[in-house]
Amino acid sequence: MADYDTIFIGSGHATWHAAVALAHAQHKVAIIEEDTIAGTCTNFGCDAKILLDGPFELTEQLKQYQGIGVNTTPTIDWSQLMAYKQQVIQPLSVQMTAVFKQLGITIITGHGELTDTHTVQVADSTYTADTIVIGTGQRPAKLAIPGADLMHDSRDFLDLPTMPKRLTLIGAGIISLEFANMAVLLGSEVHIIEFADRALPAFYSEHVKKMITHLQAAGVHFHFGEALSQVTKTATGLMATTASGLKIESDDIIAATGRIPNIEHLGLTKVGIKTDRHGIIVNDHLRTSIPNIYASGDVISKTLPKLTPTAIFESNYIAGQLLGSTAAIDYPVIPAVVFTLPRIAQVGVSVEAAQHDT
Numbered sequence: 339m340a341d342y343d344t345i346f347i348g349s350g351h352a353t354w355h356a357a358v359a360l361a362h363a364q365h366k367v368a369i370i371e372e373d374t375i376a377g378t379c380t381n382f383g384c385d386a387k388i389l390l391d392g393p394f395e396l397t398e399q400l401k402q403y404q405g406i407g408v409n410t411t412p413t414i415d416w417s418q419l420m421a422y423k424q425q426v427i428q429p430l431s432v433q434m435t436a437v438f439k440q441l442g443i444t445i446i447t448g449h450g451e452l453t454d455t456h457t458v459q460v461a462d463s464t465y466t467a468d469t470i471v472i473g474t475g476q477r478p479a480k481l482a483i484p485g486a487d488l489m490h491d492s493r494d495f496l497d498l499p500t501m502p503k504r505l506t507l508i509g510a511g512i513i514s515l516e517f518a519n520m521a522v523l524l525g526s527e528v529h530i531i532e533f534a535d536r537a538l539p540a541f542y543s544e545h546v547k548k549m550i551t552h553l554q555a556a557g558v559h560f561h562f563g564e565a566l567s568q569v570t571k572t573a574t575g576l577m578a579t580t581a582s583g584l585k586i587e588s589d590d591i592i593a594a595t596g597r598i599p600n601i602e603h604l605g606l607t608k609v610g611i612k613t614d615r616h617g618i619i620v621n622d623h624l625r626t627s628i629p630n631i632y633a634s635g636d637v638i639s640k641t642l643p644k645l646t647p648t649a650i651f652e653s654n655y656i657a658g659q660l661l662g663s664t665a666a667i668d669y670p671v672i673p674a675v676v677f678t679l680p681r682i683a684q685v686g687v688s689v690e691a692a693q694h695d696t
Contacts, residue, residue, distance in 0.1 A: 340467050341465050341467065342466070342468075343365040343467065343660075344360055344365060344366075344468065344471060345368045345450075345458055346471045347370050347458065347470065347473065348635075348637075349370075349375050349376055349434075349445075349473075350376065351380075351649040352377070352635020352650075353377075353471055353653055354376065354434070355650055355657065356471065356653040356660070357369055358437075359661070366442075367442075368443065368444040368445075370448065370449075370450035370458060370465075371446070372448055372449040375435045379646045380431070381427060382497075383492070383646075384646055386427050388677070389427070391516070391520065391677050393419060394520055394523055397411055400412070414523070446463075446465065450604070452604060452609045455609050456468070456630065459605075468630065469630050469660060470632070471632045471633070472631065473653070474599075474601070475599075476597035476637065478491040478595075478597055479593075479595050481508070484567075484568040484570075485569030486593070488571065489508070489593040490590060491594070492513050492592070495517050503527065504527045505517075505588055505590055506530075506578050506588040507528070507530045508531050508566050508591065509530075509531075509533075509595040510537035514530055514594040515530075515676060516676065518553060519556075519677075519678045522553065522556045522557045527588075528559065529558075529561065529586050531561045532562050533564065533566075534563070536562065537550055537560075537562075540674075541682055542684065548680070552679070553678070564581070564584055565581040566578060566579075566580055567579055576588055576591050578591055599613075599637045599639075601613050610627055610628060611631060612626070613639065617636070617639040618633040618638055618639060619639050620640075623659060624652060624655065632659075634649065634652040634653050635648070635652060636649060638652070642669060645674065648672055655667050673685040
């Protein structure tokens with residue numbers, strides 16, 4: 339007899355919704371987590387970002403009423419705002435842990451690795467389950483260049499006690515643009531280095547152009563068609579150098595060149611689970627190539643947006659499967675929002691696709 343009905347590897351939105359649903363149904367459930375309980379979004383991602391972004395949105399809205407009822411615009415103190423973020427975000431993992439334990443969910447701390455199709459090893463202990471769900475998410479990609487270790491990532495930015503006076507962001511994706519928006523409104527000198535010739539290729543180009551123009555007017559410097567070649571220390575900061583010879587000195591450099599799935603050191607090859615560079619390959623029931631092992635959330639290889647709502651939907655879907663449903667997954671329409679000012683959002687068929695079909 340197995341130790342658990344279901345073991346979840348990872349404790350983010352991709353898994354804990356299913357774990358809670360199964361616990362309510364009296365299933366014996368365990369969650370294995372090697373980092374912080376409740377995962378990236380709750381602790382180091384969207385929740386923190388949205389909290390920090392709120393005052394910037396309100397301030398920008400007030401600016402639109404200058405001279406027609408509003409005569410002053412409040413200033414934002416990043417250090418105070420960050421202290422408030424810590425006050426709100428830091429207790430969440432403890433609170434979620436308490437909720438899980440109250441529901442009878444076992445929390446196992448450490449790195450989980452499959453040793454066979456029903457067994458997960460954590461340190462010197464092994465745990466067995468009828469079903470295993472892998473929801474290990476993604477991590478920031480790292481450039482293979484000299485000085486890469488001198489750069490920080492999105493998790494670091496969302497924990498900055500003070501905003502750097504000079505900030506360079508590598509990549510012109512969602513994360514870079516959102517961070518640049520906050521930094522430039524605080525008065526920082528902001529540069530964005532991007533290898534491609536445009537930002538946000540997945541979004542409608544005309545909307546992106548308007549947003550880029552707005553950021554440029556606010557003071558953000560864009561450097562398209564530039565490949566970062568190295569980062570070095572200087573007497574007064576960090577120097578980013580590109581292949582063309584462009585040099586930009588900053589107090590901090592944030593690498594935001596995409597995210598990659600956490601599929602290493604999980605024993606996937608050992609048990610026969612198929613993967614590609616985008617993550618774990620699943621069928622239309624979110625099963626891997628091993629029928630009793632599922633994958634959920636950003637670790638899945640998929641063309642759908644790797645967003646928190648997607649992970650939540652998948653987590654709840656897996657719970658339904660384990661409670662008796664046999665239907666293939668049928669995703670709802672998934673919106674995507676870029677938290678710049680102005681916002682950019684899209685849902686459904688892209689404008690380019692719609693124009694091509696007419």
